[in-house]
Structure formats: structure tokens, C-alpha cells
Amino acid sequence: MSLPIFLIGARGCGKTTVGKALSQALGYAFCDTDHHLQLTTQRSVAEIVAAEGWEGFRARETESLRAVTAPLTVIATGGGMVLAEENCRFMQEQGRVIWLSASPEVLADRLESQPETAQRPTLTGRPIADEMEEVLRERTHLYRSASHHQVNAMQKPEGVVDEILRSLSLARA
Numbered sequence: 479m480s481l482p483i484f485l486i487g488a489r490g491c492g493k494t495t496v497g498k499a500l501s502q503a504l505g506y507a508f509c510d511t512d513h514h515l516q517l518t519t520q521r522s523v524a525e526i527v528a529a530e531g532w533e534g535f536r537a538r539e540t541e542s543l544r545a546v547t548a549p550l551t552v553i554a555t556g557g558g559m560v561l562a563e564e565n566c567r568f569m570q571e572q573g574r575v576i577w578l579s580a581s582p583e584v585l586a587d588r589l590e591s592q593p594e595t596a597q598r599p600t601l602t603g604r605p606i607a608d609e610m611e612e613v614l615r616e617r618t619h620l621y622r623s624a625s626h627h628q629v630n631a632m633q634k635p636e637g638v639v640d641e642i643l644r645s646l647s648l649a650r651a
């Protein structure tokens with residue numbers, strides 16, 4: 479299989495971390511839509527949101543998704559990528575979509591220990607654990623319906639990689 483592999487899931491589920499490890503395991507390229515967005519705009523997520531609102535950010539996110547999609551590539555997507563139906567359809571048509579699923583408590587713990595979290599605007603302005611719970615309540619059905627496979631993201635990154643490889647019947651390169 480040479481189709482792109484899209485990783486979806488909430489902030490902190492490990493899309494970037496696992497995506498890099500998965501790309502190495504397969505000998506694929508790795509792309510991160512958030513990173514692509516920052517490179518092309520020369521602005522942080524917070525700056526884009528401040529200047530153009532979440533709506534402007536979402537439009538740019540869709541452009542980034544299309545720009546980075548290529549065969550033999552693992553693509554880590556932004557946590558809100560599934561909010562646009564258009565993005566879900568695109569990923570489903572172009573490749574295989576993997577949902578990295580984790581509990582709100584695990585996501586909040588990981589994000590709280592990440593220094594750059596402070597630079598990113600929260601969606602609700604409330605404590606991060608509350609926010610993760612609300613985000614998952616709103617998005618779990620989207621992650622489920624957008625993905626071909628759900629994997630348990632609450633294990634070591636290498637374990638997540640192995641579960642993805644098994645779900646796609648792929649072997650390490």
C-alpha cells in the first residue's frame with residue numbers, strides 16, 4: 479500500500495509523536511498540517527486565530543491538508559481537522575484514516591506538561607481538563623465516523639505504531 483496515512487484525534491493524543499515514529503517504521507515521509515500552516519504563513523496558530531479568527535484558521539487548515547497529501551506519507555493533522563465535512567471526505571477518499579483515541583484525563587495531563595501549550599489559545603478559556611472533556615464530547619462521533627481504524631493512544635508510542643501497522647496489515651520497512 480502506498481496511500482497516505484492520516485492521523486486524527488484531539489490535541490495531545492500523539493499525532494505528531496506517533497506520526498514521526500510510524501513514518502520511520504514504514505520508510506514514509508512525514509508531514510504535520512499544523513507545522514505546514516506555520517511555515518507557509520510564518521505565524522503561530524495563536525497569531526492566525528487572533529488575526530483571522532477560528533474560521534480563518536480552519537480555512538487555512540483545509541488548504542494545508544490538501545497541500546501535504548501525497549503517497550507514501552504519514553500526515554499528522556490538526557485536532558480540529560474533522561470539524562469540516564470536506565476534510566473528512568478528502569482524507570477518506572485519498573488514504574487511510576487512523577483515530578488515536580485517548581481519555582480526556584490523559585490528554586489534559588500530556589498537554590499540561592507541554593510548555594508550548596501555554597502559547598495556544600484554549601477553545602473555551604476554561605481549565606484544560608474541562609476543555610478536553612468538552613472537546614471529546616463534541617468530536618468523538620466525528621473522529622469515529624471519519625476514521626477507518628481506531629487505535630488506543632494511551633500506550634507507549636511504539637505500541638501505538640504497532641497497533642496501526644497491524645490494523646493496516648503493514649510491516650516495518
Ligand code: ADP
Binds near residue numbers: 635
Ligand atoms: P498531538 O500532535 O496529537 O497534539 P503530540 O504528539 O504533540 O500530540 O503529543 C503531545 C504530548 O504528549 C507530547 O509531550 C508527547 O511527548 C506526549 N505523547 C504523545 N504520545 C504519547 C504516548 N503514546 N505516551 C506518552 N506520551 C505521549
Ligand code: MG
Binds near residue numbers: 494495510512554
Ligand atoms: Mg501535533
